[in-house]
Amino acid sequence: MSATTATAPAVVTPGRRLGVEQEFDAGTGTYVRNGVIYSSILGSRIVSDSKGAEDAKATLSVERRNTKFAIPTIGSEILGRVVRMNPRAASVAIMMVGSTPCQEDFQGIVRVQDIRATEKDLVQMIESFRPGDIIRAEVISLGDQRSYYLATVKNEHGVVFAQSTDGNSMVPVSWEEMQDPKTLVVEKRKCAKTF
Template structure:
């Protein structure tokens, strides 16, 4: 059971003593406030827990029109056509159900008589296509005749995510099996993606578990996400593992998080397939002087163990805050001027940027889960440039490959306008 009303950003919603803060809200001074324009919703607890206040964003409707580029999933097929469910119009997810049809004659622009549906699509494939007609009363007519249109995501018969090897074939990277499909020309791949892994505690609370179990679930989801990023060809990934202000949480929770970090850092560096098979390099970014000695040793072990690897670079921000990072960079600049390494005339944006804790190329995409619309003092310097920001309304342990894939497609569609602003 729930109650709803329209609220604006900054609207006071309730007391933290009486409610839990949900997506679309923030907490300050013991009060819960709205962080977005939307519908306030109070959901009654299923047990003795406090009701949850959240604000649902009012999203613009995404309606396909002729010429729209859409992302769709193949539902069923016959020898003459594929029936699809349209999921996104441009970079906007659909709030309603729209059906589409890709007819045999609309798959390729040439040699149409040679097209075989079975070698073009399969149920479950995700396809990028163009709306060419409003169709009949049941569905839109779509086409994949352009090079950039076709299958963009497919799983092999073994259940693994496949990668394109040509315009008509995809390969399972694990089994090496090749399968025929109408493959879209691969879009640009971001160089650097960052994640604010939010929602572990609420994930656990929703399942009536202790908070530490949510963090364990979050670690296993991180392992999945890193595998996806590696398969997609993303070379630099940054993750917000622990904020400096998280030390203010209960001693029991902080202790559990430190124990988990110590265990998982060693496990990640010493046993994970990411390091052993793919050569991932681990970098710990943050103020490690704040860490307990045994946890700091585990962090140093992970860095030393992987320092010569040449695969994807994983920046684990732990413990970290952007203001601490920027302050430390300014202190380094001041110290270098004092030592004569840097002159006062050389102090500029690049001088500070080169001394930040998080290395790597410029940030392309920043993802925050749990529906909260805020940065939580994470990568503020890096996000201020041309980063593409996506807030996803799922808890971190529920973040899926499909969420990741849709974010990547949205970034590719928005890339041209992003570059025009640079």
């Protein structure tokens, strides 16, 4: 396969596997983990032709799809990545508001009492989210100067993408569990209901 082959742009989401370092160089909008190139932003997958030497690798990059400007407001549905956790709250980097990617860095917080609608006193943060999870949530308050307050109490809100401790993409097996399809290990999550 030639490294100079042009590829049509494809829409990719953050955390999506794009290729391996043996075949491609990592460009803008990507990151590398264990020799695998992943998308770090929502956008179009671009393969740039190699310039110069025949054995040079093509470059994989991700370009943002549009330049609309998104700002979270009360009632907005967001897509975000869990970046930090403590027993009382999870910090979330907001990536999308509705279907519009964020051009700025917005931070959100999901407090333990805002994870589920029932049995709030039994909720444990570590059984709901993990750092790196992609979640769908609703903005319930503008919060403080640093963060929006988010909630996942609705059935359609919660974890939409997670990786197991082995690094494999997990699939939901119930509203509170996800499974690694390769190792069959089950981990607790507050899963979003998919339609």
